[in-house]
Amino acid sequence: MDGSRARRHRLPAVAALCWAVLFAGAGVAGCGFGDGDGDGPASSSAATPSVSVSGRRHAPAQGGDELPDGYEKTVAAVLPSVVQITTGDNLGSGVVYDDKGHVVTNAHVVGDADEFQVTLATGKGTRSASLVSSYPEQDLAVIRLDQVPEGLRPAVFADSSKVEVGQIVLAMGSPLGLSSSVTQGIVSAVGRTVSESEASGGTGATMSDLVQTSAPINPGNSGGALVNLANQVIGVPTLAATDPDLGDAAAGIGFAIPASTVTAIADQIIEQGEVTASGKAALGITARTLLGEDYQPAGVAVVSVADGGPAADAGLKAGDTIVAVDGDEVLSMTALSEALAAHEPGDRAAVGYERDGERDTVEVTLGEL
Structure with a gap:
């Protein structure tokens, strides 16, 4: 898996693209661009035919990349199907998910807010919306839009397994x-x-299977659509x-959460009000990054272990310090998250780990976050 190989080298820093941290990649914060009028093109009859299931449009067989027109x-x-989302001084994008008014976006776009203004790209103006779950x-x-306008057009989500480089x-x-x-x-x-x-406005999440693209991605694009x-x-x-040394934005290197992950999470939120099956591997511990005498990350200190969880079953205890996963050095919470992202629950x-000055290794059957 590409993610596991990438962990052996220094990953580029990444900045979440919410409005509150405009130009975060360049180290400058601020806001005030755009008035959010949302006057985009009118709806077109050129939409791809699709099958409607529970109000959401599903993709037919994957098409090619021909350029007839x-x-x-x-x-x-x-x-x-792409909307603008605003709350206070924050601004981002979203994608109409179904004909019931649900819109999917990034958690860092909604932040701690519960109410939003959504500007439609069909010339139908701005509508109020409320948080379903983050x-x-x-x-x-x-x-979800508080009032669903007539003719709301859900987007069609692709099968991520068919996305190809190029x-x-x-x-x-x-x-x-x-x-x-x-x-x-x-x-x-x-x-x-x-x-x-998190310092750049993100959630601090470690995400796997992301799609990397050269399409320019700028603050405000978060939560929108890669099509x-x-x-x-x-x-x-x-x-x-962003450049890990200079902090400047690295041109042409952006990342998108794959459609299959988006639909899996969104469906659970809409149907159950929460996510009950994340698909992300976990140890079942609470932990923090341990700093060495030089104030640099020196391992992951286990603060607590969930009773009956994967770590507990393998014999890990509070007070242990995790220093490696699968033979790769792990010196911080971020590194541990990236190591676990290469796995699935059940792997x-x-x-x-280190305990009382002694180093040892245990096999852990991973659980689910």
């Missing part, structure tokens, strides 16, 4: 407050594992890379 058809088909562990959230993609959203904006690029890689920076030329959403743009992982 340029990008116009894809923009006309998908952009009416899942910061995967940086996803669902909100595919042409369009990023749709409200970068810098410019609603209904579109940028273009390709799928640069798949299967990336990346950790968000293929078959008029399907292949992911939700969430992160942009076995070799966990190296």
Whole structure:
């Protein structure tokens, strides 16, 4: 898996793209761009045919990336499903998920808010919306329009397993407050594992299987749509890379949560009001990064162990310090999260730890977050 290989090297820093941390990659915070009027193109009849199941449009067989009439058809088909979300001084994007008024976005876009203003890209103005639930562990959230307008168009979500490197993609959203904006690029890689920076406005989540794209991703794009030329959403743009030494934005390196993860989480939120099956592996511990004498990360200190959980069953105890997973050094909570992201619940992982000055390794059958 690409994510596991990437952990052996220094991953690029990433900045979550919410409005409150505008230009976070360049180290400058602020807001005030755009008035959020949302006057985008009108609905088009060029939408891809799809099958309606429980009000959400599902993708038919994956289409190719032909360009019979340029990008116009894809923009006309998908952009009416991409909205602008505002709350206070924060701004981001969202994607209409079903005909019941549900909109999927990033958890860092909604933040701690419960109420929002949603500007539709179909010229129907701004509507109020309320939070259904937020899942910061995967940086996803669902909100719902308080009144569902006639003709609301849900997006079609693709099968993420069919996304291929080199595919042409369009990023749709409200970068810098410019609603209904579109940028273009390709799928640069798949299967990336990346950790968000809380300092840059993210949730601190470590996410796996992300789609990397060269399509420009800017503050305000978060929660929007990364779209293929078959008029399907292949992911939700969430992160942009920054230079780990300079802190400057790294051009052409953005990341999107894959569509299959988006639909799995959104369906649970809509149907159950919460996420009960994350699909993310876990040790069943509460822990913190341990700093050494040089004030640098020196391991993961286990604060508590869940009774009957994976770590407890393997013999790990509070007070232990985790220093490796599967032979790879683990010196921080971020590194541990990235190591676990390469696994699925039920996998076995070799966990190296220190106790009373002695180092040992145990095999842990991982649980679910």
